Amino acid sequence: MKNTTELSLLLKKYLTKRIDKEEYEILFLQLSELSNDELKKIVQQELGSVDADPDLADELIDQRLLRIYSKINSTIADKSVASISSGSDKPSTGVFRTWSWIAAAASILLVCGLFFLNRSEKADIHPGLVQRSNDVHPAVSAATLTFENGKKINLDTAVTGVIYEEKGFRIVKSKDGQISYEYDNQHEIETKTNIIETPKAAYTMVVLPDGSKVHLNAMSSIRYPVTFRGDKREVTLVGEGFFEVVKNSAQPFIVHTEGQDVEVLGTTFNINTYDAKKGSKPHW
Structure with a gap:
């Protein structure tokens, strides 16, 4: 990675609201050219700076990486508008590169436990879905998987590997806590519903x-x-989720929420349905 010192300095200026317009453009140009590993390293360095710079600890917790997340959301919104306005089904190379970076950046921030809710800035990711504020600060990977028969599995304490198996498929937990499905023959599987809640x-x-x-x-x-x-392909969301949808024009992907349904063929987007006053408690 080139100019790591300069990049770190620009990022710190941005996160502490001391960056000027020219530096701002340079910063996000450099960030867009980073690989996933390089971007993750930069984020980890910023996390480590809390101990080294205690005066900025509160700013980090409450604002610094929150603004990165907000910037990602805002960029997604801008690209969504640009894509819709152009009317083209084939994004340019530049747009594709930006979208790839946005998805990677959001994923890395989430994995690092920094998927903060936007409390001080509003970023409308999808038309009609209002981003609402909340005081939740995700810090650890934890969730519960509930089956149709009521059985539950605590995912954060489940062992790595196969955590559930029945005819035709298995549910697997990776080392980093990701949950995925493996199939023998999807046509033999009974139509059942799973729920994951955090x-x-x-x-x-x-x-x-x-x-x-x-x-x-x-x-x-x-x-x-x-x-x-x-x-x-239909799912139902309560709360907030960042989606990376596999493209399939023959089978649209639909996210049902309490206020609105979102239908896409394949794209990356965020949906926030938190209740500003009561929070968003999963309920079915």
Whole structure:
């Protein structure tokens, strides 16, 4: 990675609101050119700076990486508008590169436990879905998997590897806590529903049956079938989730929420349905 000292300095200036316009442009140009590993390293360095710079500890917890998340959300919104306005189904190379970086950055921030809710800035990610504030600060990977028969598995204490198995499929937990599904024959699987929900101050990531990924924020839940059949891929979200949807024009992906349904063919977006006053407690 080139100019790591300069990049770190610019990032610190940005996070502490001391960056000027020219430096701002340079910073995000450099960030967009980083690989996933390099970006993760930069984020980890910023985390480590808390101990080295105690005067900035509160700013980090309450604002610094929150603004990175807000910037990612704002960029997604800008790209969504640009894509819709152009009317083109084939994004340019530059746009594709930006989208790839946005998805990677959001994933890395979440994995690091920094998927903060936007309390001080509003970033509308999808038209019609209002981003609401909340005081939840995800810090650890934790969630509960509930089956249709009521059985529950505590995912943060479950062992790595196969955590559940029945005819036709297995549910697997990776070393980093990601939940995914492995199939022998999806056509033999009974149509059943699973629910994953996160408690306060936690997050998790699940790979859905079609390969789409959902980064689930604190006090949130997602309900989905163990296999997608028919002409639609439908899930139901309560709270907040960042989606990386596998493209399939023959089977649209639909996210049902209390206020609105969002339908896409394949893209990356965030949905926030938190209740500003009461929080967003999963309920079915």
